[in-house]
Each structure stands twice: as structure tokens, then as C-alpha cells.
Amino acid sequence: MGKLAVYKYVAMMFLIVQIIVTIFTFEALFGGDVNPIGHSARAMLVYILPLLIVANVLLLVYWLIRRRWIFAIIPVVTIACSIPYMGTLFQIRNVDKEAESQAGLKIATYNVAMFGRETSGFKALDILAEVRRQKVDILCLQEYNETSGDKKNSESYKEYFPHMQMGRDDMVIFSRYPIKGNKTILFDDTNNSAMWADVDVNGQVIRVFNVHLQTTGISRTMHQAAKMQMQNYDISNSRLLSAIFGNYTLGMYFRASQATIVANEKRKSEKPCIVCGDFNDVPYSYVYNTMLGNMVDGFKECGSGFMYTFRGAKSVRIDYIFHDQSLKGLTYYKGETNNSDHYPVYMKIAM
Numbered sequence: 001m002g003k004l005a006v007y008k009y010v011a012m013m014f015l016i017v018q019i020i021v022t023i024f025t026f027e028a029l030f031g032g033d034v035n036p037i038g039h040s041a042r043a044m045l046v047y048i049l050p051l052l053i054v055a056n057v058l059l060l061v062y063w064l065i066r067r068r069w070i071f072a073i074i075p076v077v078t079i080a081c082s083i084p085y086m087g088t089l090f091q092i093r094n095v096d097k098e099a100e101s102q103a104g105l106k107i108a109t110y111n112v113a114m115f116g117r118e119t120s121g122f123k124a125l126d127i128l129a130e131v132r133r134q135k136v137d138i139l140c141l142q143e144y145n146e147t148s149g150d151k152k153n154s155e156s157y158k159e160y161f162p163h164m165q166m167g168r169d170d171m172v173i174f175s176r177y178p179i180k181g182n183k184t185i186l187f188d189d190t191n192n193s194a195m196w197a198d199v200d201v202n203g204q205v206i207r208v209f210n211v212h213l214q215t216t217g218i219s220r221t222m223h224q225a226a227k228m229q230m231q232n233y234d235i236s237n238s239r240l241l242s243a244i245f246g247n248y249t250l251g252m253y254f255r256a257s258q259a260t261i262v263a264n265e266k267r268k269s270e271k272p273c274i275v276c277g278d279f280n281d282v283p284y285s286y287v288y289n290t291m292l293g294n295m296v297d298g299f300k301e302c303g304s305g306f307m308y309t310f311r312g313a314k315s316v317r318i319d320y321i322f323h324d325q326s327l328k329g330l331t332y333y334k335g336e337t338n339n340s341d342h343y344p345v346y347m348k349i350a351m
Helices: 002-029 040-065 069-081 113-117 122-133 153-157 218-230 237-267 286-292 298-302
Strands: 104-111 138-142 163-166 172-175 179-186 193-201 204-212 273-278 319-323 328-334 345-350
Touching: 002 040, 002 069, 040 069, 040 237, 104 204, 104 273, 104 319, 113 122, 122 153, 138 204, 138 273, 163 179, 163 193, 172 179, 172 193, 172 204, 179 237, 193 237, 204 237, 237 273, 237 286, 273 345, 286 319, 298 319, 298 328, 319 345
Parallel strands: 104 138, 204 273
Antiparallel strands: 104 345, 138 172, 163 172, 179 193, 193 204, 273 319, 328 345
16 A cells, blocks of 8 residues: 555656646747736746756656556647747758759858957958858848958958948848848847848849847856956855846847837838848747747748757757748758857748
8 A cells, every 4th residue: 555655646746747847838838929028937938948848758758658648648739739839940851952053042141249359350251251152142140340450341242242231330231132222220228239121132122131139148147257256256156046037037128129129110111021130039939929920930941950050058049030921932051150159040032
């Protein structure tokens, strides 16, 4: 009787854990539908959604081993409902090797991290060589630095990209096609911004958005904490965690507001749009859903494999290319260059 009581107790504990994990998973799946301002706890669950899905898989294995078929239905349903989310990170499809040779518009987005602020211009030229090799037609750069020592990077780029439009400070769009109009979109209380340029592609004008939304602030907080510790200041774990949480929450609020501004600007356009850039946020978040709207996520349409675009300690997808439903994607992939803490993202669109 003692062993049976223990067995029932353990099974009950696992069932309680399963219910909690399931509730959190569904809250996370729909957390991106609510503005994080006023719903920060629910919005934050989106960021641990991969862990929640893994927890559901482990619990499913447990129920199958225990042959508790009825309880196994719970994680099966939960995992099935998570498939659309998983599709934003991983796609199983055969890559069409002939797609790159089809006629179309090749666009790329890349956060170049100020080219490492190096003065030789080597990184800028290395990136230019790579985008030429990829036969890019429109290049959207974030954290762009115009000067490398006494040289202007745009002078190096203009032979391949004869058309260029600067946004605010570190935002630029290079194009092999004429630019017919443009606008810089400023955000309050931040150096981040967005812009758009109307590009005339053989008579068809497409509005290309280049976006750089608010950063999380975690790296800055960790750097400041390390600096204070070197100066013999006492930094407790609780204070550090509180600062990290505060900065991340504040960044989340900023990004939500900025995404709404860009989405409203996009709705005004009568031209087909392509939206790309560094959103500093994960799929299924409020920012992702707001920026996507009724557009098409290029990776879900024609990407393959596991997609992540940040080269830091956490492999997350925060750089995107979306397009109007009137356009059709052919290829979507990330580059493997190591010139920044981000990877470049490439997409070819049929024209």
C-alpha cells in the first residue's frame, strides 16, 4: 500500500505540473496578441515558449512510458497547437536550387554593429563583397557607420549600389534600382528609428521599410554591473536581476509602441511593401504580430532548417523580412558572415 500511495502521489504531482505547463504554453501562444503595456507578465511568457514546448515533450514521454494514454492527450494537443509557432523557427522543406536563378528581386537586411567602429574600412568592404556575391539588389543596414577613418563607406558601395538613401544617423538603404521617394520615421526618447524608400524596380514601385527597434538593454546592464564590480561596488544578484528585468520590460514597452508606429505607416501605403530589419524581438511576440499584420513571413514561406539571426550566447531570431501578399517569395536564408553580432538575412522575391 505504501508503494501504491507514493506512485499515486508522484502521478498527481506530474499531472499538476502538466496542467501548469499547458496553461502557461497557451498563455504564451496568445501572449503576443496583447500589448505588453499593462500585460507584461503575460507578454513575457512568449520568451520562454521554446522551453515550455520542450517541457510538454518531456511530459508526453513520461505519460507514454507510464502508459497513461488519457493524460498523454494533454501534451499532444498542446504541442499540436504550438506547430504554427515552431514554423517561425524551423521549416522542413527541400530547397529549390533553381529558385536563385529565377528572375526576381534580392533583398538583404543586416545589423552591421557600426562595422565594429574599425577605421580601416575592412569590414565594410568585406560585407560589400559578400552582398555582391549574393547578388543583392536592395540592402537595408542597421547600426550603419558612414565613416571608416577618413573614408566614407558609401563611396565604396556606390559602384555596385548607385542609389542610396540615409535615414536617421545609422539607418541606410542601398539599391541598384532608382529610389523615387523616402521618409524617416522617428521614435520618441530613443536613438532607434525606421525609414522607408520607394524603389522603382523596372517600372514597379515597391516601398521598402528598414526598421531598427529598441534593444533589450540587458547587455548594457551586464556591462555596467561588471564595471561596478571591478570598482569594488557590491552588486547583489537580486539587484542585478531587478535591473535586467526592468530594462527588458522597458525595452518591451518601447518596441511595442515603435512597432505600432511602423505598422500604421505601412497601412498608409498604396504600394506593395517589404518590411525588414532588426526588430530585437522574437516570433509570436506582440512586436512580431504587429509588424507582420496581414503580411507574409518570408522564412515560413520559403525558408528551410532552423532560423536564428543573433550570434550571441542565445541563438534567437530577431531579424526579419516580411512582404505583402501580392508578392511571392522564392528563397530565404541567413548568411554565415561573422562581421557583426547579427547574421545577415537574404530573401529573393519573384517579380
